[in-house]
Amino acid sequence: MSKRRGLCLVLAAPSGAGKTTLSRALLEQDDALLLSVSMTTRARRPGEKDGTHYHFIAQERFDDMVAAGKLLEYARVFGRSYGTPRGPVEAALTAGQDVLFDIDWQGFHQLRAAMPGDVVGVFIKPPSLEVLRQRLIKRGDTPEQVEERMKHAEAEISHAAEFDYIVENHDLDVALADLRAILRACRLATKRQG
Amino acid sequence: MSKRRGLCLVLAAPSGAGKTTLSRALLEQDDALLLSVSMTTRARRPGEKDGTHYHFIAQERFDDMVAAGKLLEYARVFGRSYGTPRGPVEAALTAGQDVLFDIDWQGFHQLRAAMPGDVVGVFIKPPSLEVLRQRLIKRGDTPEQVEERMKHAEAEISHAAEFDYIVENHDLDVALADLRAILRACRLATKRQG
Numbered sequence: 001m002s003k004r005r006g007l008c009l010v011l012a013a014p015s016g017a018g019k020t021t022l023s024r025a026l027l028e029q030d031d032a033l034l035l036s037v038s039m040t041t042r043a044r045r046p047g048e049k050d051g052t053h054y055h056f057i058a059q060e061r062f063d064d065m066v067a068a069g070k071l072l073e074y075a076r077v078f079g080r081s082y083g084t085p086r087g088p089v090e091a092a093l094t095a096g097q098d099v100l101f102d103i104d105w106q107g108f109h110q111l112r113a114a115m116p117g118d119v120v121g122v123f124i125k126p127p128s129l130e131v132l133r134q135r136l137i138k139r140g141d142t143p144e145q146v147e148e149r150m151k152h153a154e155a156e157i158s159h160a161a162e163f164d165y166i167v168e169n170h171d172l173d174v175a176l177a178d179l180r181a182i183l184r185a186c187r188l189a190t191k192r193q194g
Numbered sequence: 195m196s197k198r199r200g201l202c203l204v205l206a207a208p209s210g211a212g213k214t215t216l217s218r219a220l221l222e223q224d225d226a227l228l229l230s231v232s233m234t235t236r237a238r239r240p241g242e243k244d245g246t247h248y249h250f251i252a253q254e255r256f257d258d259m260v261a262a263g264k265l266l267e268y269a270r271v272f273g274r275s276y277g278t279p280r281g282p283v284e285a286a287l288t289a290g291q292d293v294l295f296d297i298d299w300q301g302f303h304q305l306r307a308a309m310p311g312d313v314v315g316v317f318i319k320p321p322s323l324e325v326l327r328q329r330l331i332k333r334g335d336t337p338e339q340v341e342e343r344m345k346h347a348e349a350e351i352s353h354a355a356e357f358d359y360i361v362e363n364h365d366l367d368v369a370l371a372d373l374r375a376i377l378r379a380c381r382l383a384t385k386r387q388g
Contacts, residue, residue: 123384165382178382185379188359188372190317 004193006093007186008115009033010101010108010163011179013124014153016135018169022124023102025176026183033098033183036089039065042080055085073103073110084111093118098183105159120186121163122179127170129154198387200287201380202309203227204295204302204357205373207318208347210329212363216318217296219370220377227292227377230283233259236274249279267297267304278305287312292377299353314380315357316373321364323348 013019027035039055041062050056062081065071074083084101092099101111105123112119126132132153136146160166165182169175186192207213221229233249235256244250256275259265268277278295286293295305299317306313320326326347330340354360359376363369380386 161384163384165379166384166387167382178378181375181378182382184372184375185359188361188376190355190357190360193360 003096004187005118006032006096006098007192008036008089008093008099008101008111008119009183009186010103010111010119010121011124012103012105012108012121012156012159012163013169014126014132014156015149016132016139016153017124017126018172018175019102019124021172022169022176022179023100025172026179027100029180030098030183032096033100034092036084036099036101038082038084038103039071040080040082042082054082072114073107075104075106086114089115098187105156105162108163117191120165120182122165122167122182123160123163124175125157125160125166125168126153127168129157197290198381199312200226200290200292201386202230202283202287202293202295202305202313203377203380204297204305204313204315205318206297206299206302206315206350206353206357207363208320208326208350209343210326210333210347211318211320212366212369213296213318215366216363216370216373217294219366220373221294223374224292224377226290227294228286230278230293230295232276232278232297233265234274234276236276248276266308267301269298269300280308283309292381299350299356302357311385314359314376316359316361316376317354317357318369319351319354319360319362320347321362323351 011019011023027033037051037055039057039062041057041059044050044056048054059081062083065085066074070086071083072086072089074081089099101107103111108121112121126135129150133146133150136149141149167175167178205213205217221227231245231249233251233256235251235253238244238250242248253275256277259279260268264280265277266280266283268275283293295301297305302315306315320329323344327340327344330343335343361369361372
C-alpha cells in the first residue's frame with residue numbers, strides 16, 4: 001500500500017470544555033499527530049516560546065502571506081491577526097502525518113474550504129451550560145469573565161452541528177478515548193488509503 | 195440529548211479474511227450491537243439453529259416478502275434465496291441499537307439504497323492474496339476449494355474501495371481494535387446525535 005496522506009483534525013470547543021487538556025493528551029499518545037502552530041501578530045507573552053505556542057511575526061509579513069494565499073485560514077481578533085501557514089501543513093500531510101488544529105468554527109470552515117477532503121472536524125461539548133459555568137467559576141475566572149465566556153460559549157455551541165463529530169466531555173478519559181477512536185477510524189477511511 | 199438512532203454496520207470480506215472471528219469478538223464485547231439474522235430458503239444444515247444462524251423459511255413466503263418490500267436486501271445463490279427482513283432492523287435502530295450485517299458488496303449496496311444515512315460499510319482485507327491462499331490451505335480447504343475461493347476473493351476485493359472503511363486483517367487484535375474504533379467514531383458522528 002502506498003503511503004497514506006495525513007488528515008487535518010480540527011478540535012473546536014467553548015472555553016472551559018477541556019480542549020487544551022484533551023489536545024495535549026492526544027498529542028502525547030500519538031507520534032503520527034502534530035500540532036499546527038499558528039502565526040500571530042500579537043506580542044509574545046511571558047512564558048510563550050516562538051515556534052511552539054505561536055510563530056510571532058510582523059503585521060506586514062502576515063499581510064503579505066494572506067495576499068500570496070499562503071494561509072489556510074486566518075482571522076483578526078482585537079486588532080491582531082492569527083493564521084495557519086499552508087506550507088508546514090502540506091508537508092506533514094504528504095509525509096503521512098496528521099495535523100491537529102486548535103481553531104474555532106470559522107477557522108474550521110476556512111480550512112475545509114482550503115483543503116476539501118483532508119479535514120475532520122470535532123466539536124467538544126461540555127455536558128451542559130451549567131456544568132461549563134461551574135468549571136469556569138472553579139478555575140477562578142472572575143464573574144465578568146464567566147459571563148463573557150458563557151455568552152461566547154453559547155454562540156460557539158450553536159455551531160456544533162456543523163462539525164463531523166460531537167464529543168461530550170463529561171469524563172476526560174471517555175472523551176479522550178472518543179477522540180482516539182475518531183482519529184483511528186478516520187485513518188482507516190477508504191478515501192485516505194493508498 | 196434524545197436517544198441516538200442506531201446504525202447498520204456492514205462487514206464484508208473474502209472467505210478466509212477473518213470476518214467470522216472478528217464479528218463474533220465485536221458482538222461479544224458490545225452490548226449495543228446486534229447481529230442481523232438473514233432469512234433463507236435453503237435447507238437447515240446439522241448444527242444450525244433456526245433464528246440464530248438463519249430464519250429458515252419457504253420460498254413462497256420469501257417471494258411474498260420481496261413483493262411486499264419487506265426485505266432490505268436479498269440475493270439468489272445456487273437457486274436459494276437469502277435476504278434481510280426490514281422489521282427487526284428498523285425496530286433495533288429506533289431503539290438505539292446498532293446492527294451488524296454479514297453480507298457481500300452487493301447486499302451492502304442494496305442496504306445502503308434502502309436505508310441511506312444509516313449504513314456504514316467496512317471491508318476486511320487480507321494482508322495479501324498470498325497470505326489469504328496460505329490461510330485457506332492451512333485451514334484445510336481442498337486445492338479446488340482454494341482456487342475457487344481465490345478467484346472469488348479477487349472479485350470481492352475489487353469492490354473494497356466502494357466501502358467507507360478498509361481494515362487490513364494482518365493481526366486479529368489490531369483489526370478488532372480498528373473495528374471497535376470505527377463503530378465508536380460512527381456513533382459520535384454529528385448526524386447520528388440527537
